Amino acid sequence: MITFPVNLRDVNEVIDFVNLANKIDCDVDLKYGSCIYDAKSVISAMLISAAHSIVMQVHADREDELMIKERFEKYICA
Template sequence: MREVKIFLGTIERVKDFVNAVTHLDCDVDIVSGRYVIDAKSIMGIFSVDLSKAVDLRIHAEGTEAEKAMEVISPFIEK
């Protein structure tokens, strides 16, 4: 499992993010406080505070984890 911070601040970024992670074969979760949301659920993402960075958990190892990191790289908080 890998964990990174991402920032999704706008509706457009949320749509782009969900479109990107939907094609991954692994599970991806967003963690905001005590809430864990399926990152492939656009409705779930809109239930968290998007004005702050959130933690993203990628449930994969090896090449699948590398592929996931490549897909989400535009959303990683700098």
């Protein structure tokens, strides 16, 4: 599993993020605390977008980490 902290600031970013997640052939989740949401669902992503400590979890091999990091670069925060 590959994890990155992400920041989704507005509705347009949420929609773009979900569209990017849907282009990946593996499961993508958004985690806030102990709650896990499906990142391929606009409704789920909207629910969690107001949170400050969101973590994206991609259920993929480490070999895909660079591709995922490049694809979601504008949403990954340090």
